Amino acid sequence: MAMNLEDRNSLFNFVVEEGYGVKGLMDSGLSTVPQPYVQPPHERIPIKNAHICEAARPIDLSLLDGPDHDRVAHQIARAAETLGFFQVVNHGVPVELLESLKAAAHEFFKQPPEKKAMYRKEVSPSRLVKYGTSFVPEKEEALEWKDYVSMVYTNDDEALQHWPHPCRDVALEYLKTSMKMVKTIVGVLMGRLGVTLDEERTEALVGMTMVNMNYYPPCPKPELTVGVGRHSDMGTLTVLLQDGIGGLYVKLDEGTDNGEWVEIPPVHGALVINVGDALQIVSNGRYKSAEHRVRTTETSARVSVPIFTVPKPWEKIGPFPEIVKRDGVARYKEVLFQDYMNNFFGQAHDGKKSLDFARAF
Template sequence: MAPTPISNVKVGHIDDVQELRKKKSSKIPERFIRDKTERPKLNNSINLTQFDNIPIIDFSKLFKGSKDECCSEVHKLMTSCEEWGFFQVINHGIDLELLERIEKVAMEFFMMPIEEKQKYPMIPGTVQGYGQAFVFSEEQKLDWCNMFALGLEPHYQRNLKLWPTKPYDFSETLEIYSKEVRKLCKNLLKYIAISLGLNENIFEEMFGVAVQAVRMNYYPPCPRPDLVLGLSPHSDGSALTILQQGKGNTFGLQILKNNKWIQVQPIPGALVINIGDTIEVLTNGRYKSVEHRAVTHKEKDRLSIVTFYAPSYDIELGPIQELVNDKNPCKYRRYNHGEYSKHYVTNKLEGKKTLEFAKFKTDFAY
C-alpha cells in the first residue's frame, strides 16, 4: 500500500544555514547535530586521488568516435554502471560557458536576502521551492544546506509562482540549461541501453514524456563539519541524476562503496552522473542505484546543481523482460511510477529505504 502523504514541517529563519553562518558562532544548533553513528569521519574518508578513481566516460567517443572507440567506451560505461553506479562525463557537449552561467545565477539567488528567497517557499508535501526538503517532524535532524528546487518538464509540473524574478536572467538561463541537460540524458540512456544489449530507444519509448526537475544546493562553511551532514545519505528515485559541481574543487559528494564513504573529486567542466532507483528496477538489479551523501567544509562553501530525469508519472514500470532469467530472477514488482514518486517525496532521506516500495512485499514500515 502507498504511504499516507505527510506535509513538510515548515523550516524558518532560525534553521536557515546561511543565516546561522552570518552569526559567526562556533556553536551548532542541536537540530543539526547528528547522532555519533551518522557523523562523517572526515579524516578517515577515502580520497580518490590516493586510491582509485570514479570512472570517467568521454562522451565524444560515444557520440563521434570511431567504432572501436565507441565500443570501448560502451564497455567502460557498462562497468561503471555495474560496479559503481556513478561516473563522470567529460566532453558531454554542453557549452562550458552555459555551465558557468547557471552557476552564476544560482549563486546570485542564494546570496539574496532571506526575505527575498522566502518569497518562493517550499510547498508542503512537495519538493519545489526554497527551503529544506524531506523534513516531516520537529525532531528530525536537518541538513547543513539550503535548497531551491523547481519542476521543469512536463510543463504542467511547473509552478511559475516559484520561478524567481531575480536574478533577472535566472529563468532564461535555467530554460536553456535544462534543454541541454535533457538532450544529454536521452543520449546517455541510449548508450546505457546498448551496454545492456537492448534496443537503443527502449528507455525513451518506455518513459513517455519524461519528468525533469532541478534542485540547487548551497552548502555554507560549517564551523563543525564533523558534527553535521550537508545532505543525508540516500539513493535517487530518478532514472538518471546529473550533478554539476560548482567551481572551487571543494570536496563534498561522497558515495558508499564496499561499506566505505568515498570522496568524489570534482573535475572542472565534467558532470557527475548516477543511476537512480528506476534504472535499478528496470535492469532487475544489474545496474544499482548507490547511496550517497554530502559533507561540509569548515572554511569553503559549495554549490551543486542537480537534475533529475525520470519516466512519466502515468507509466507502469517493472524489470525489463530480457534482463530476467534463471540466473537473475525477477527482484521487483510492477508499479505505477507516479505512486513511487509520491512515496519518495513523502518519506525522509534514509539510505535506499524508499526502494523497498518496489520489492515483493505486502506492506512497508514507514
Template sequence: MEVKSEKSKQKENGGLGFRKRFIAVPSVQEMVRSDHQTVPERYIQEYEKRPLTDALSSTSYEIPVIDFSLLAKRDENEQKKLDSACKEWGFFQVIYIYIYIYMSCMHIINHGVGEELIERMRDREAACFDLPLEVKNKYALGDAMQGYGQAFVESEEQKLDWGDPFFLMAYPPQYRNFHNWPLIVPSFKEIVEEYSAEIIRVSEEILANLSLLMKMKEDSLKEMHKVMRLGMRMNYYPLCSKPELVLGVSPHSDGGSITILLQDDDVTGLQVLHQGQWVPVKPLPGAFVVNLGDAMQMWSNGVYKSVEHRAITNTRKARMSIAMFVMPDNDAEMGPVDTMVCDNCPARYQRVKYKNFMRSYLDRTVTGEQIK
C-alpha cells in the same frame, strides 16, 4: 498568457503529480551569517551518521570517467566501461574538454555543454542565494514541492541538513511553477531553459547507450519515460565550524532514472558509498557527475545500481552545486524490462506506476531507508 497557462497546469498536477507539505525550517545560510561558530543541536547527527574520517575509504578509489564523445559514436569499449561503472558504482563522470575545428568541421569533445553556459548557470545560482532572506522566502517550498527550502522534514525532532536548496521543475515547460521561481534574478529563466536543453541532450545520449547495453533498441529507455521530466535542485552548503558533526545532505539514493550533477570545482563535498565505505568524489573542472536513480535500478532488475550518496561541509568555504534529476512521467511503468529477466535472474521488483513509486520514495527518504 504563457505564465498563466503554465501556472494552471501546475495547479492541476503539482509538477511531480502529488502534493505533500513539510515543516518549514530556518535558513542555514542566514544562521551562519549571524553566528558562524555555533552548531545547533538539531543539526548534529547521531554518532553513526557523522562524516567521520575513519569511515572514509582507505584506498585511492575514484569513480570512473567516461568519454562521452565515444558513447556518441557507440564505441563498444566505452560502452563496456559504462556498463561496468553502472554495475559496480552507479556513478561516473563525463568531462568537458573543448570544441575544435578540423578540416572545416566542428568536433564536440565529451559532454559538449559549453564552459560559458556552465559559468552563466553557476553565476545565476549564486545570484539566487545572494537574494535577501525576505525575498527568498517569497519563493518558499510549497505543497507542490517546488521552491526554496528543505524538504522531507516532517517532525520538530528530525535532524536537519546543513544546507539550503531551491527545487524547481525545469522541463518540460508546462510543469514549471513560476510562482516559486526567483524570476527577480535577471535572465534566470532564459539561462535555466538553455541549460536544461543541454542536459536533456546529454541525458538522451546516456539513456540510448544504456538501452543498448540492456539489449533493447536505443530509444527504448527514452520512450519508457513517456514524458521525460527534469527537476533542478540548486544547493548552497555554508561553511561549518564543526563539519565532522553535520551533513550537507543526508545519505540517500535518487528516485529518478539518472541525475546529472554540476559540482563546485574548488571544494570536494560529494561522497559515494562504495563497498561499505564513503568515497569522496574529487571535482574535475567542468565535469558532470552522473548517477543512476531508483527507476533505473528497477528497469535493469537490479543489475545497475542506485547508490547511496551524501554531501559534507567544511570550515573554509561555502559550496554550491546544481543537480538535474531526469524523471519518468507519472504514468510511466516501473519494473524490470523483459531483456533483464531470465530463469537465472527472476524479476526482483513488481510493476508499479511511477507516481505510486514516488509516494513510497518520499516515505523512505524521510525514514532514511533505501531501495533494495
C-alpha cells in the same frame, strides 16, 4: 534573532516556517552548531583520511561517435553496474554555461530571506518551484545543513514565467543542453542489456525533469553535521555539477552497514552522472542506484546543481520483460511511479531503504 537555538521548535520556525534556512542561521552570526543539526555519531562523515575514488576518472563521451564506441560504452555500463557513479567530459554542455550556473546559484541564495521564502511549498506562486531546507525536516532525527530551490520542468513558457529570475535562464539552458547527453547514456546502458529504446520507452524513463540548486553554508563544526544524509536518488539518471570544493561521498559496498565511503573528486568542466532507483528497477538490478551523501565545510559556502530525470508520475515501472526473460526472475514488482515518489518523499533519508517499496521478495 529572538529564538532559542537549542529549542527545536523555535529553530524549526525560523529556519523552515519563516524560510530563513541554514544560511539565515549563519548570517545571524552563528558560531556553534545547534543541537537539532548534530548528527548521531554513526551518521557523521570523517573528513580526515578520506579516500578519493579512482574509479570516477572522467569518461570522454565524444568517443561514442567514433571507433572507440564499444570501449566507452563498456566503461559506462561497468561504472553503472558497480559504483553507480561516473564523471563525463566532452558532454555537450559548454563549460562557460557551467560557470554561469554556479554564479546563478550563489546569486539566488544571497538574496534577502523574503525573496527566497516566497517559494516555500506552502506559499509558492507556482507548483513548479519549491524553496526549502534539509530534506523532510519534520521527520528527521537531525537536520541536514543545506538549503535548496527545486524547479520542475513542464515546458519553456512555464519555466520562463515561474522559475526564479536570478537562475531561470541559465538553469533552463543547462537542462535543455543536458538532455541529449542523458538520452544517449540511457540508450547506451539499456543497449548493453539487449533492450532497444524507442522514443516512447525513453520518454517513460526520463519524461519528467527538475533542476535543483543546493546551497551548503560554511559550518562552524562540519564534523558534527551532514549536508545531505545517506540516500539514493529515486529517478533514472542524475546529472550533477559540482563547484570544485568537494564533499560528495559514495558508498562502495551496497547492502552493508560498514561499507567504505569514497569521495568523487570535482573535475573542472566535468559532470557527475549517477544511477537512480528507477534505473535499478527497470534493469532488474543490473545497474546500481548509488548510496551517497554530502559533507559540509568550514571554509566557504558550497553549491551543487543536479538535474533529476525521472519517469512521469503516471508511468508504471518494473523490470523490462526482455531482461526478466534472460534473468529468469523479476527482482522488483511493477509500481506506479507516483506511489514510489510519495513513499520516497514521505520519509527521511535512510540509505537505499526507499527501494524496498518495489522489491518483489
